Amino acid sequence: MGYGWYLLTLFGIYGAVAVSLALIVGDLGVLSVAQAAVMGTGAYLTALAQRNAHLPFELSLLIGACGGAILMLILSSVANWLSRDRFVLATVALQIGFTAIVQNLTNITGGAAGLPGIPGISFFGHRLEPGRGVALAALSLLALSTLLVIAMRRGRYGYALHCMRDAELFARSIGLRTIWYRALPMGVAGMVAGLAGGMLAGVLMFVDPSPYGLIESCLFLAMVSLGAGRNLALALCGTLLIVGIPEVLRFVGLQGALIGNVRQVIGAGILALAAFIFFQFGSDSRQRPRS
Amino acid sequence: MNLVFTQLAVEGARFSVLAMAVALTLCLSRHIDLTLGVPALIGAYMAAGAAGTLSWQRMMAGAVLMGLTGLLVGASLFRKDGSERFSGTARILLSLAFLILFENVISLVVGDEPLVGDGVVQLSGTIFGIAMRRVIVAALALVAAAATLAIVRFSSVGRNLRALRTDSELALIAGLPVRRTAMIFFGAAFLLAALGGVLTYLDTAVTPGFAFPYLLMAIAAAVVGGSSSIFGAIGGALVVSALRTFAIWHFGAEWSDSAAFFFLVVVAIVARQHVRVAQLASRFYGRLRTGGQES
Numbered sequence: 001m002g003y004g005w006y007l008l009t010l011f012g013i014y015g016a017v018a019v020s021l022a023l024i025v026g027d028l029g030v031l032s033v034a035q036a037a038v039m040g041t042g043a044y045l046t047a048l049a050q051r052n053a054h055l056p057f058e059l060s061l062l063i064g065a066c067g068g069a070i071l072m073l074i075l076s077s078v079a080n081w082l083s084r085d086r087f088v089l090a091t092v093a094l095q096i097g098f099t100a101i102v103q104n105l106t107n108i109t110g111g112a113a114g115l116p117g118i119p120g121i122s123f124f125g126h127r128l129e130p131g132r133g134v135a136l137a138a139l140s141l142l143a144l145s146t147l148l149v150i151a152m153r154r155g156r157y158g159y160a161l162h163c164m165r166d167a168e169l170f171a172r173s174i175g176l177r178t179i180w181y182r183a184l185p186m187g188v189a190g191m192v193a194g195l196a197g198g199m200l201a202g203v204l205m206f207v208d209p210s211p212y213g214l215i216e217s218c219l220f221l222a223m224v225s226l227g228a229g230r231n232l233a234l235a236l237c238g239t240l241l242i243v244g245i246p247e248v249l250r251f252v253g254l255q256g257a258l259i260g261n262v263r264q265v266i267g268a269g270i271l272a273l274a275a276f277i278f279f280q281f282g283s284d285s286r287q288r289p290r291s
Numbered sequence: 292m293n294l295v296f297t298q299l300a301v302e303g304a305r306f307s308v309l310a311m312a313v314a315l316t317l318c319l320s321r322h323i324d325l326t327l328g329v330p331a332l333i334g335a336y337m338a339a340g341a342a343g344t345l346s347w348q349r350m351m352a353g354a355v356l357m358g359l360t361g362l363l364v365g366a367s368l369f370r371k372d373g374s375e376r377f378s379g380t381a382r383i384l385l386s387l388a389f390l391i392l393f394e395n396v397i398s399l400v401v402g403d404e405p406l407v408g409d410g411v412v413q414l415s416g417t418i419f420g421i422a423m424r425r426v427i428v429a430a431l432a433l434v435a436a437a438a439t440l441a442i443v444r445f446s447s448v449g450r451n452l453r454a455l456r457t458d459s460e461l462a463l464i465a466g467l468p469v470r471r472t473a474m475i476f477f478g479a480a481f482l483l484a485a486l487g488g489v490l491t492y493l494d495t496a497v498t499p500g501f502a503f504p505y506l507l508m509a510i511a512a513a514v515v516g517g518s519s520s521i522f523g524a525i526g527g528a529l530v531v532s533a534l535r536t537f538a539i540w541h542f543g544a545e546w547s548d549s550a551a552f553f554f555l556v557v558v559a560i561v562a563r564q565h566v567r568v569a570q571l572a573s574r575f576y577g578r579l580r581t582g583g584q585e586s
Binding site for chain 2: 101214
């Protein structure tokens with residue numbers, strides 16, 4: 001696979017996850033630190049369906065997407081019972097639980113060593129060439145998920161989501177069923193992240209827990225926080241920064257472990273910047289007393 | 292069995308120190324703050340040094356440095372009129388950014404190798420069959436808990452803190468020195484977090500990534516204990532520690548964190564429902580008193 005095509009593939013896959021997270025952060029107004037776990041669920045389910053049940057890739061991908069969607073729907077039902085701060089803790093719990101499961105159920109997931117020997121990406125019997133074909137598939141996933149998110153943000157449904165984000169009590173008082181309005185975007189976000197995970201498993205032909213950990217979830221949050229989750233173009237710029245800059249640094253001669261550190265520092269910088277620019281004056285800050 | 296109880300007590304003591312720090316910040320503001328991972332990290336590495344050998348002088352210097360940093364953090368989070376400078380989302384993102392940044396800086400400066408407290412020569416030996424360093428961990432945690440409780444209960448700044456915890460809006464309107472109180476207690480919270488880092492180094496081992504899971508466990512303990520109560524945080528830390536010990540005993544060490552967090556989510560849901568039940572009960576009681584009419 002050409003290096004440029006490989007980078008485009010990564011951008012497409014990580015961009016799709018970022019766009020799905022933008023739906024949660026930007027439209028529901030909650031922070032999720034479990035998007036890597038949802039992506040990992042899709043990756044593992046796709047890999048297991050292909051490797052153990054010998055199902056075709058498209059069917060395996062569908063199973064992975066459903067797995068991601070179900071996980072997010074469970075999280076959505078939990079969100080109805082929790083405040084926004086506590087919801088962040090619930091997503092951390094999900095992420096830690098996922099990591100513990102994939103690392104310790106070694107007979108199913110292969111543990112820390114992972115699952116090798118996953119067949120590559122093929123649709124309806126046609127194997128995609130590793131390079132341009134796979135990159136185009138990943139970029140198509142990014143384009144489709146972006147269109148889906150834009151479509152959900154328009155019209156009555158979009159207004160209802162924004163109303164719920166800014167004033168949930170008011171939304172309930174005018175008769176919006178917030179449980180269902182919250183479940184759909186969460187389910188869609190889970191489905192897209194599951195699809196992206198399945199694609200990543202197909203691209204790498206290998207699954208292990210390392211790309212689906214807590215730090216990866218924080219980096220997804222960093223990608224999306226640039227633009228407060230409401231601006232998809234900025235979210236994709238964040239993705240480009242976090243995926244692209246470490247690869248550029250490789251050419252400067254930085255070593256592998258150091259590149260990981262630099263990637264995380266870039267993510268931290270983006271998070272801090274976003275906190276100052278986009279999130280400083282949220283609706284949940286304590287107001288100044290009026291004289 | 293003796294080993295299990297020792298593990299429970301020492302781990303509970305270690306968690307309770309950071310849980311108290313979390314509870315102090317939750318008294319001042321209802322938002323969760325991950326910045327406390329930074330003093331834990333720096334406290335542990337200042338005590339251990341690059342070579343992994345304990346130095347009491349470095350430990351004290353680290354504690355003082357973190358206390359002063361806490362004062363600055365408290366001053367930067369609150370305006371002069373006592374209102375908060377950042378929203379809850381901004382606080383989480385900003386503190387997460389600082390935590391990730393410092394983890395990586397320490398990883399770059401010191402390396403990723405774990406620094407093990409087992410090798411601390413000054414603390415070798417046993418008392419009643421328990422390792423000296425573990426006895427010291429429990430003793431330091433007890434002293435920290437007693438000092439924190441005494442300050443919160445008996446001092447004038449502690450009274451201000453309790454007023455803020457009970458009704459922050461009323462405290463603001465009444466003209467309490469909110470910013471000064473925040474500075475003092477953020478300093479205290481940072482000091483406690485630095486001590487928590489040192490205790491973790493003495494009890495187990497520290498790596499650049501240890502602070503995040505440790506802080507999450509402490510937050511879980513503080514939430515289980517009722518969010519802004521010092522006694523609750525200590526109790527929550529013991530419950531979380533007991534759960535982790537139970538999980539290690541029955542399922543293996545790898546499931547201990549998951550068990551604690553599953554419990555946290557259940558407690559958070561149940562606690563919220565209890566609030567609703569209480570609200571419903573008070574509304575029903577109010578109707579009874581007003582003869583069926585809304586008061």
